Amino acid sequence: MAPLQRWEERSLPPGPGSQGALRALEGHANDVAPRRPPETRPGVLNHMRTPKQLKVAVKTRVERGRVSPVARQVFDERLTYLSWRSLRHLEKAVRDASRIPGDFIECGVALGGSGIVIASLMPEGRTFHGYDVFGMIPPTTEKDDEKSRQRYEIISGGKSKGIRGDDYYGYMPDLLERVEESFGRHGLNGQVAFHKGLFEDTLKLDGPVSFAHLDCDWYESVKVCLERIYPVLGSGGLIISDDYHNYGGAREAVDEFLAKEPGLEIAHMSRGRPDRTTSIVLRKR
Numbered sequence: 001m002a003p004l005q006r007w008e009e010r011s012l013p014p015g016p017g018s019q020g021a022l023r024a025l026e027g028h029a030n031d032v033a034p035r036r037p038p039e040t041r042p043g044v045l046n047h048m049r050t051p052k053q054l055k056v057a058v059k060t061r062v063e064r065g066r067v068s069p070v071a072r073q074v075f076d077e078r079l080t081y082l083s084w085r086s087l088r089h090l091e092k093a094v095r096d097a098s099r100i101p102g103d104f105i106e107c108g109v110a111l112g113g114s115g116i117v118i119a120s121l122m123p124e125g126r127t128f129h130g131y132d133v134f135g136m137i138p139p140t141t142e143k144d145d146e147k148s149r150q151r152y153e154i155i156s157g158g159k160s161k162g163i164r165g166d167d168y169y170g171y172m173p174d175l176l177e178r179v180e181e182s183f184g185r186h187g188l189n190g191q192v193a194f195h196k197g198l199f200e201d202t203l204k205l206d207g208p209v210s211f212a213h214l215d216c217d218w219y220e221s222v223k224v225c226l227e228r229i230y231p232v233l234g235s236g237g238l239i240i241s242d243d244y245h246n247y248g249g250a251r252e253a254v255d256e257f258l259a260k261e262p263g264l265e266i267a268h269m270s271r272g273r274p275d276r277t278t279s280i281v282l283r284k285r
């Protein structure tokens with residue numbers, strides 16, 4: 001298993017997202033804050049009022065600078081629930097897995113944001129396969145935690161809000177058409193295939209897989225994905241389970257699978273703090 005610290009360090013490229021940039025921006029903030037009221041400070045951060053808000057804005061800008069233009073675009077288009085940090089980890093894993101022959105899979109496409117990021121980074125000649133019900137998410141079971149069950153109640157009760165106040169994607173009758181349109185807008189028509197329905201019915205794989213992004217929230221969903229994908233994952237191939245630190249059922253499904261399958265190892269586990277990504281990265285030996 002690779003040391004966790006090294007994985008994190010390797011995923012911090014130099015450039016606009018470097019620690020130096022953060023320090024420079026923070027230094028600038030510290031310099032100007034006592035001298036002028038916030039509303040008269042020069043620069044694009046001048047609408048921020050407290051040092052805490054300013055720090056959050058600086059961090060956000062740094063994180064934003066560390067991902068690809070495509071990731072920035074899908075975030076701005078409100079096509080993904082992933083945080084900047086999760087997007088960065090996703091991009092790094094897709095690049096790492098690209099040297100392994102096979103296709104790229106996402107289980108849990110929703111509006112297509114993370115799928116567009118994956119498909120835009122995968123090497124030529126590969127195919128992106130997106131699996132989703134493209135409708136109402138299936139129910140939780142007794143294997144899911146209270147937080148997941150409460151979330152499902154809100155969704156199934158018609159009370160969920162979407163990204164930054166949008167309509168919730170699960171209530172859209174034409175979700176798949178919208179997703180196809182979004183992939184097309186990003187120039188990704190030729191290399192993608194969508195599979196509408198429950199994973200239990202649609203996830204039937206025979207070809208080699210290099211990379212899989214599991215962003216499907218509940219225990220049963222994560223479990224079936226691991227069981228179907230692991231046998232066709234190439235040696236060195238990667239699986240990200242996005243909800244590992246977010247939903248108890250997703251975590252349990254991963255932990256159970258790791259306990260029974262020694263051929264799968266943890267490549268990177270974030271520390272699960274609120275400012276960290278919620279995901280875990282698994283690698284086939």
Ligand SMILES: C[S@@+](CC[C@H](N)C(=O)[O-])C[C@H]1O[C@@H](n2cnc3c(N)ncnc32)[C@H](O)[C@@H]1O
Pocket residue numbers: 079080081082107108109110111112113114115131132133134135136137138197198199200215216217218220221
């Ligand atoms: C959190 S969303 C995916 C978010 C997306 N990856 C993004 O970039 O924001 C989870 C998706 O998984 C789908 N899903 C969960 N369990 C499923 C199952 N068993 N079969 C098919 N789709 C499932 C839901 O319908 C939902 O669209």
